[in-house]
Amino acid sequence: MSGFVGDLRYGLRGLVRNRGFAAAAVLSLALGIGANTTIFTLLNAVFLRPVAAADPATLAAVVTLDAHTPGQFGLSYLNYRDLRDRNGVFSSLLLYSPVTASLTGRGDPQLVMVHLVTGSYFGTLGIRMAVGRGFLEEEDAPPEGLPVAVLSYPLWMRLYGGDAHVAGRSIELNGRPYRIVGVAPAGFAGLNQMAGAEVFLPLSGFAHIVPAPGLVNRRRALIFSALGRLKPGITRQQAEQQLQPLA
Secondary structure, three states: HHHHHHHHHHHHHHHHHHHHHHHHHHHHHHHHHHHHHHHHHHHHHHOOOOOOOOHHHEEEEEOEOOOOOOEEEEEOOHHHHHHHHHHHEEEEEEEEEEEEEEEOOOOOOEEEEEEOOOOOHHHHOOOOOOOOOOHHHHHOOOOOOOOEEEEEEHHHHHOOOOOOOOOEEEEOEEEEEEEEEOOOOOOOOOHHHHHHHHHHHHEHHHHHHHOOOOHHHOOOOOEEEEEEEEOOOHHHHHHHHHHHHHO
């Protein structure tokens, strides 16, 4: 032990005499530790953490492929609607998009992450709400549906102190009130885990949250993510084969 203490003292005296080297060494260690922590956080969120949904093995992402442009793209709302109404491989299909909005009416405005979702969102995922319920299909009916909201568990605790009677109260986003109908369970922040939701709104509220409301009616606006629940006995390969003609 005395040898270790002596070596430690010798090393510290050397660092004090060479402060420039010491600062560079400490900075290098800090950057290395920070980079590794960031990479692990990303990998954990994207690859390691399972989707917080019922029976995730029967869920399948739906993407757009363009023969002239490499890569995978999202869906437009119009394409989603056609696939939803005409496919024979999904028992239900959902669409979502993360955006930011200003939480107003509670002192200084606060920027919050909002997930705009179709009325089928929570039902397709099989999410059991902590309080209240998810969205109803009629609450997402065009053109504007109903101004309702589901809170994330952390936001519910932060703004309302875990009040079990929060359903029926309102939250104001971008100056517009939304009636709270439910609270998502702890640990569920939506399907985009890198931009976890603090508030969920029906996709019909797109025009009040997004600066370019016309995008929702453009066939080539491939800006939404889609996920479907496969029917019993349908494989991903079968689903892809049956969706190609619709595409």
